[in-house]
Amino acid sequence: MEFNRGDSGSNLQSEINITPLVDVVLVLLIIFMVIVPLLMQGYDVDIPKSTNAAPAQSQESRLILIISATTCGIVKPSAGEGLPTDCRVILGDQKIAATELPARVGDILGSRPPEKRVLFLAADDRLNYEGVLRILDLAKSGVEDLKVEFITAN
Amino acid sequence: MRLGESAKMQASINVTPLVDVVLVLLIIFMVMAPQMRKGPEVRLPKTEKPSQQGDERGRILVSIDEGGRLWVNDKQVAAEQFGDALRAAVAAESDPKVVIRGDAKLNFRQVRLAMQAVEQAGFRGVGLIAKGRNAGTRGE
Numbered sequence: 001m002e003f004n005r006g007d008s009g010s011n012l013q014s015e016i017n018i019t020p021l022v023d024v025v026l027v028l029l030i031i032f033m034v035i036v037p038l039l040m041q042g043y044d045v046d047i048p049k050s051t052n053a054a055p056a057q058s059q060e061s062r063l064i065l066i067i068s069a070t071t072c073g074i075v076k077p078s079a080g081e082g083l084p085t086d087c088r089v090i091l092g093d094q095k096i097a098a099t100e101l102p103a104r105v106g107d108i109l110g111s112r113p114p115e116k117r118v119l120f121l122a123a124d125d126r127l128n129y130e131g132v133l134r135i136l137d138l139a140k141s142g143v144e145d146l147k148v149e150f151i152t153a154n
Numbered sequence: 155m156r157l158g159e160s161a162k163m164q165a166s167i168n169v170t171p172l173v174d175v176v177l178v179l180l181i182i183f184m185v186m187a188p189q190m191r192k193g194p195e196v197r198l199p200k201t202e203k204p205s206q207q208g209d210e211r212g213r214i215l216v217s218i219d220e221g222g223r224l225w226v227n228d229k230q231v232a233a234e235q236f237g238d239a240l241r242a243a244v245a246a247e248s249d250p251k252v253v254i255r256g257d258a259k260l261n262f263r264q265v266r267l268a269m270q271a272v273e274q275a276g277f278r279g280v281g282l283i284a285k286g287r288n289a290g291t292r293g294e
Contacts, residue, residue: 018169025176032183040213041204042253042283047273081200081287125263130199132262133284137201152266152273 043136045148048120062120063108064151065101066090067135069124072098074131083134098135105142114145122151193217193225198285199258207253207281214243216272216280217255222264233271240275253281 072087087098096104109117119139123132140146193215207213217225224231231239244250252272256265265282272280 015166018173022169022173022176025173025180029176029180029183032180032187040207040210040253040281040283041286042207042281043204044207044279044281045269046279047269123262123266125261125266127262128258129256129260129262129265130201130258132265133199133201133282136282137203137284140205141203150266150269152270 043133043140043148045121045136045150047152048149061116063092063105063118064090064120064122065135065139067121067123067127067132069126071095072127072131072135074128074134076128083131083138087135089135098138101135101138102142105139105146109143109146117143117145118147118149120149120151192227193255194219194230196220196255196257197259198255198283200287201284202287204284204286207283210253212247212249212251213281214240214247214250214252215255216240216252216268218257218260218264218268220257220259222260224268233267236268236271237275240272240277250277251281252277253283255283 067089072089073084074087083098085099088095089098089101090096091101091104092108094104105119109119121136121139123135136148140148192210194217196217196219215225215227219225224233224236226236226239226243229239240252254265254268254272256268269280
């Protein structure tokens with residue numbers, strides 16, 4: 001009996017417990033299986049059908065955001081995060097700092113029903129694409145369900 | 155005594171083959187993941203809060219690389235043939251939606267022209283793909 005007990009005790013210690021290893025590997029496998037479908041992130045934008053056609057909204061209720069290369073110098077690809085602090089944009093008829101954009105867009109469009117929350121965006125050709133998207137990101141963060149229409153005509 | 159010992163040995167499940175199989179599967183997925191991407195390598199713009207655009211399968215991927223060259227899915231196309239290439243890609247998809255993957259270094263002009271071309275090919279609305287700050291799903 002004594003011999004037996006000693007035997008079984010050493011048996012237990014000699015085996016490596018691989019259950020945690022299996023757990024970790026299975027979790028890793030699941031993570032990779034989830035990543036493989038390659039989910040994308042981005043911004044849904046529209047292009048106004050035609051400037052000549054009857055506008056869906058009356059002219060004065062249209063909110064237009066103009067990003068000009070002279071007031072917001074994001075011409076070069078940016079190295080880090082965010083926007084230059086002196087970046088100014090024209091929202092409606094007012095020139096505001098880009099950092100105020102979420103609050104101002106929220107003020108103007110927040111009271112409208114979600115289907116009428118449309119922002120028309122006109123950006124200078126010389127601007128850096130990443131910079132334009134960062135401004136678009138700021139505008140979108142101001143109000144939910146914001147529809148963006150890019151004015152792409154020359 | 156001998157019988158008792160052999161019964162004890164059979165009582166524990168041998169998980170070594172399971173671990174082998176799972177490790178091999180893991181390696182296969184690790185190797186395949188970068189190769190399943192469509193289109194050229196594009197350094198996507200980094201923004202704060204891009205919204206989910208879903209799975210890239212079933213989307214028509216329009217990529218604009220650092221040099222301003224246009225790609226439709228895996229093929230590079232000339233600007234003049236862009237519309238045709240796009241329509242050809244549409245035929246292969248049941249519910250086509252176009253997304254534009256533009257390089258962060260581009261000028262807005264190049265993206266604007268691509269958006270116009272997509273519009274002229276008969277699509278309403280595109281997705282501009284970016285990379286969220288804390289998302290590592292598809293980048294570089």
